[in-house]
Amino acid sequence: MDQTAKLAAALFKNTNNPALAWQLFKRILSSPISPSSPSHHRSILRSVPIISQILIDAKMFPELDSLHQLLLLQPLKGPNSPIVSLVTLLARSGLIHQAVSQFKSFRAQFPDDPPRVHTYNVLVEMCLRKNRVDCVMWLYKDMIFGGVDPETYTFNLLISALCDVGRVDDAQELFDKMPEKSCEPNEYTFAVLVRGYCRAGLAGKALIYLDEIKSRGFVPNRVVYNTLVASFCKYGHTDEAEKLVERMRDDGLSPDIVTFNSRISALCRAGKVLEASRIFRDMQIDVHLGLPRPNIVTYNLMLEGFCKEGMWDEVTTLVHAMKKKGDFMNLESYNIWLLGLIRKGKLLEARLVLEEMKKNSMEPSIYTYNIVIDGLCKNGMLFDAKRVMDTMRNNGVSPDTITYTTLVQGYSSKGKALQASTVLNDMTRNGCLPNIHTCNILLHSLMKEGKTSEAEKLLGKMNEKGYGLDTVTCNIVIDDLCFRGELDKAIEILNGMWSHGSAALGNLGNSYIALVDDTNNGKKCMPNLITYSTVISALCKADRLEEAKKKFAEMMNRDLLPDIAIYNTFIDSFCKKGKISSAFRVLKDMEKRGCNKSLQTYNSLILGLGKKNQIFEIYGLMDEMKERGIRPNVCTYNNFISCLCKVGRIEDASALLDEMLQKGVSPNIATFEILIKAVCEAGDLVVAQELFDIAHTTCGHKEPLYSLTFDELLAGEEIKEAEQLFKAALARNFDVEKFRYNELIEKLSKNEKLENASGILHMMIGKGYRFDPAAFMPVIDGLNREGNKHDADELAEMMMEMASDEKVANKSDMNKDKLSRGRRDDSGKGSWRTLVHRDDGSGIAARTLKRVEKGWGQGTISGMQQKTKESVDYWDGYG
Incomplete structure (x- = not known):
């Protein structure tokens, strides 16, 4: 066995003990090189791939860096350098950051000895998989400067990288350079360019390459055709898509299920579900054309399309057909169906679908549960959402970051920041780490609710936990x-x-x-x-x-x-301050930078011009809005109506109200308040009453409308109409604080309508209103003048009771009750005590009260006063 084999065997033997393997290799590699045995050292270097893989598998990254440094000291360089093997292995193992970093270090030390093109190809391919396009561009430049000739495969990778980031023009430029490098494009090169142009929405340019593929003797494959078909469908060019399908057939390629699914998918995404459904139907029934049969992907695409468009009859029919086919209803189908129901607020149906899944032994996934929880939270059903999460856990599905974040968002949107905090704590306790998005949602909620100290604690935790x-x-x-x-x-x-x-x-x-x-x-x-x-x-x-x-x-x-929002902020501020020329200077700059006027811009300008009474200019803006297709809203009309009323053009203002009603812009209370006040000031109380009736129909019975109209009728001496309106307000239990009822009662009393005035007082008392006791005085005066001392005494007693109740109410803060006591005059002129002691030459009210007080030996007020006296004596005794 030679030295290389022995070392390799020793390393393999210690694969399960990577630390020992590394120490063994490092000791041998660091030993001095004998001049007589350089081949022995080279044999050791041939074991670099083995030790590299051992360290990579063990994730011993510091040791990999040390290995890199040791290899840089070795005499072998260029394509034969063992560093090339290390870098290639790192890249293929997905450690692209380490691979590129070590490769750059290697190239910096040996700039004149680049590796072979194969190494660049591996690095480029792996960078693309990790979406590191920046590294791809650096690698290409290093190849060129290093004198390494790229291959067709290299160009294909580079063109693909540029297309993936939308740089199709640069991809085209690189494609044009291929002949200069003696690299002829192949079928894959054209396919990549076609895909790049289609993704960029330039299907017309992509189509040119279809002809060039043929001119170079290649046959376009189905992938190229399917990409083009899908692109044309996406942008609504269905005729071109149909022509391409015919061209496929002419080239001997039968459109397959991918072709048809691409067409259906693109049409559904573009909202053209009816066109997609026609293709789907033909696939189901037209056997003679040889169309492919729909598969589960086709059904799911159609289901998603129908759900998005809210075509629930079609959804029901399709789901029934999918169930009938048996295996055509999978988890994805249920998720699509659930998502569609949730988005349309059909929560009951969604719950039934979830139950059906369990019944059919279709286990919901985490995505399924998250769909349901999100829908419940958005509909404010937080208790139900929490129950669904409990069900998840019981079914062995652990909530993830999305689940918890959805709940945090749900509670936060309802102003329940503390409950949201509880969810976050529960999340961390269960080992699910929140992300910065989760924390930001809760932070915003806490600050919105004014819980500053809790927000500070959360910020501290976010920083401490390293989010x-x-x-x-x-x-x-x-x-x-x-x-x-x-x-x-x-x-x-x-x-x-x-x-x-x-x-x-x-x-x-x-x-x-x-x-x-x-x-x-x-x-x-x-x-x-x-x-x-x-x-x-x-x-x-x-x-x-x-x-x-x-x-x-x-x-x-x-x-x-800046965007339109910032410009609108300045325009609105200048207009509110009456600096209309400054506002238009901002507008000029805004339009110069390509920002068009929005509805808010027009509303601010109309408000500003209205302050300057520039009616002609406002009409010009209204016409411009119509030309640009910007629909005025109630704020637009209210600003203009207010301006017209201010300069006395009430008829024109009324015409704008008619225009609002015709165009379906609902007037609000402010609209009618502006108009009613204007016509009343002009003395046209009949029109005011008509506007009041229209307001009922449009806005409903609202207290501010009643209050305003009542006051205007009263000011116009329309006493009878004012009385009827006030009684109607009492019947609806409106707050009467803003009504000038004292003045109404006084006017009725002076006009010898004592019975009407007394009736209003009794109606207010009977409904539980606590109001200004001074309202009694005109009626008491009037009854005494008529000699009706009994009724006068009765009202005086009621007045004294209410005055005493007022003291108690003030002590217990009962003035915040839902029914008001009425307004008080800050000068004190409206005070009942001031009215009692007034010097109008008669002294009738004062005498009446004295008479009533003498008879209070057994009455309710006497009892209340006695209790107060006893209470004072009791506490005084402890003084």
């Missing part, structure tokens, strides 16, 4: 600071992110010291468009426009291009 705080985390914190008015602190963090990444959160204070992290990961956490948008919006709201403009300039200098 890597990202830009989203920083944005959540910045948004919360802006919301709480700590804008300067938010700006400080934004500025710090550029140099310190997420470590900028350390600027929040001592409680965040643990977050300070100067690692490279932290530095990658840079501000983005959302960061700047949040801060700029807060600055504008705080009327710090100059600072907002500076932040905008800073953002542009950092190569962060």
